[in-house]
Amino acid sequence: MIGMIQTPLPPVPHQSAVSPPPDLLHLLRSNEPPQEAQIPVIRDIISDDKNRISLMDAEIVSLQSQIHNLNATLAQSLQKRNDAQLHALQHCSILSPIRRVPPELISEIFDRVCGGEPGKRLPWYLGHISRSWRHTALSLAHLWSSITVELHLSKTDVLLASMEEQLRRAAHVPLDVHFPDVRTDMDAPLLNLILRHSNRWGSLYLNRRRRLSHDTAVLDWLRPIKGHLEQLVRLEVPHYWITILDIFSTAPRLREVMLTDHHLRESPSSILIPWQQITHYRGTYGSGRQLEILEQSPNLLECALGFQGALSVTSNTTPTLPHLRRLTLDLHTAVGNITAPVLEDLLLSWSNPQALAWAQPLLFRCSSTLQRLALRQSIICMELIPVLRGLPLLAHLVLEYSAGTGDAQTDFFNAFSTAAATSEPPVCPNLTSIVYGYRFKGRSSKDAFFAMARSRFRPISADYRPLSCLRLYAVRYTLSDSMLSRMALLKDQGFDAAFLDERESEFLGENLFVF
Template sequence: MIEKHFHLASTSTTIDTMDASESDGSSQAEEFTTSGNLTLATGTRHHRLLNSNEAPLDSDIGMIKSTGLKIDARVLDIDEEIARSFASAQNTAALSPLRRIPPEVLAEIFTWTLPPVYALASARKRFCSNDSPWLLTHISRHWRAVAIAIPSLWSMVAINYHPGMDPAGLYPMSMLETQLSRAQKPKIHFFGHEKSNPGPQIEIFKYLGLHSSRWEELSIILTSALVPILSDIQHRLPLLRRLSIEWSDETSQSDVDLIDCFERAPSLVDATVVNYSHFVPLLLPVHQLTRHDLNGPWDVHQSALVLGANLVEVRICLEFDIEPWPHVDEPIHLPCLRRLYTSHVEILGYLSTPALDELALCMGEGDMIQSRFGPFVEQSGCSLRRLRLEGRVETAKIAHLLKETPSIVDLAIIFSSASNAEKPAVLAMLTMIPDTPHVAPQLQSISIGCRPSCSLDHMKFTEMLYSRWKEPRHALGAAAFLSANSQYALEELRENETLKDLKREGLDFWMEYGPVAQKNIGLWTYYPGWD
């Protein structure tokens, strides 16, 4: 709405107005400024009438009416000016480059407005209609048509529950129906909660199950109330390619003996299974998987790996019923495996991975990694290029691994504990000092990650980078610092003059903090990333 403002100035002296006693009422002086304000001199008859309850004389009436007519005329002029400005703005908007963006380009821009799944899972407590893509349908008719015509824009269905959830914050069924009708291959992210009202969770998941023949992805946190419903989707998952199953808490899996509804999913190639308090068997078509991520006993891992000839990426997290390591008769041959994470270095002795390019290890106290790493690389015949280390990282062990494997050019180290005394020593070990032997001069990329409870001396970190960058014939080209703890360290790094100089000279440096950093640290150890 366009508002018209009018103002009578009481203190202006632009024109002196004659007293009414000296006027016949028709020669009272007034003037409009360029901004449209009427100016009257203080102390005049007209000024007194406008600023008091005094009754006008007959001789004043002509003066007041005359001024009113002038005001009306000025208002008409202002209306015309506003109309001209509005018409000009409309024509300018009609020529906006935004209107000429091709629909396919606009569609690409729209996809970048979608909120990330990890944010929906961890932070959102209620459904928000102002999120993309819903918001895009309310901007203009053109945007609405483009948004509705893009199935991938509607494919991510994220539903989150938490204890004491306000019913008003639930995903409205009518909007869910609309979204599923627009999505061609839905990607379902259903975050159930054992302590949240099971009724809405059951209702929504049952409805989603009616469309399971179109599911392309399913990421679910299971509750005890949801487990029985899984039988409804058995044999109805022809397009499912990615699967992630976790449990809400230990009571969720207390009465579950087996989950077998995904065993015959013909398109499934990526599966993540995270058990909570104990291992629950989940049958999968392991022979067709290219990615497998599981926490469980070694014999379960072993059985799956034997069938995993097509595996390209594997996360082996050893938990529950850890038995003494059995004798290795013959290593399990994984010809296509390129990325591997293991929670125990002993597992390396059971594997042969000739195509392995990236290895992530959780180091433990007394794990004898020096005596196991070399034989593993030798028996596999692989040329490792990327090494990621977390857990109990120790300087001597890292130096040994880098010396034994000169093919490694990309190193990432994750510090998890604030009390880890090795942090300064690790940075010192990687620092190049003139006239002394250098550790891994071939490294092209060095990345440091800090978990939420950990911090790092950023000065030592930049000194290490500077020493390598200034070394003649240096290989370093990229570096990263990710802090899941806080923004404090990154703010200090941004103001670090040494780092600024390195970036100006060409160092590709990347830094992040908070949930985004935590997510990317997880990706270093091949934890599943959902977009």
């Protein structure tokens, strides 16, 4: 019976083959005919072999039957084991911690996975994890609000169906619309679908992957959306070879305009913006136009400014930005024309002595409000000391090495120490956090830096607040054992000192005031 183990049959006794007489051996090795007396003997040998073959065939059939029965039994046992394993896993899932994650935390996870930037995965995949996750993904309309308009013409039907489903699930949430590769001839069905919903656009991203031969991508197909951008808050156009007609000047809620990338490359030359209502701006233009934009933008809270053209160009325009809190600058002589009376965060993308001299008027005017300063690609030298001395409220300093001799570094760190003997006012007496992108020239500069750090953690003078946090990252080279041991010594002394890892260093590139 299949599925039951049968008692194996006793093995068939093997009989040895009859050995031919010696006088027959030569017949096996030649073609000679046998003698009459040899024929009966040969027939007996053949009969004996046939009998043994019959017995072995019977034994083989018996063994094959046993193997078949064992395989059937093994298959049943394996199936029972798999069923038991699946049953156990199903019950283990009842105890899974994921069942106890509150819906608001699941929503936060989905926001981080799906939201924020173009190219993020849509929540289609999240519904495969569990029934509750699927229900959460389907119930959160804002997860579906990021629309990417790609132009794979061979997949137009699939993209169209996907976009229609997204628009339905996004309900009435403002849409984040991304065009990663704009061109003059856009796919009509996709374009018509998304343009019909322009009154729901909350943000718009227009990019161009490759430069056109005539250096422009005229977006005539955007004309229908003019006057229908009631909810548009953010516009991002990071490439200057995209030409934009008068489309956004009538967007009543537009507040954020990003007209270049984080490297402050050239901005689109043709674009009309309602500057008087803009609160966040990033762009790169000639100094004259840049200052005119600032003068028209009294409500700016945050901006990043790149400058084109000759450094010697002067302007009588002196914009005052009464609400500006954060400013990023690609240094230019025009920087000295800007007044920001409540500025708190300042990032200088290049900070050699000449650039600092251009920024001195601005720094002087905001010395009583500036709390966070980032000096990228800095020449570490004594010229930095009077700049920092003029910022008494500075609490957070990001300093990145670009150049500087070993002696200049040593002198700077000695002067930056709280133990420096001087009749001058203290240097950054309220500093509580330092991030340093380091590269040391010689042992003396390294010794001076760590002596300065210890003095800042435990100030010798009562004029200084103690440093609470020190972070280092390596500029263009790897960590050495010497640096590791010196930082370990600071930590052993109870100080909050650590290296930024690779991910944190990359994050620092765009978020300089988070550590």
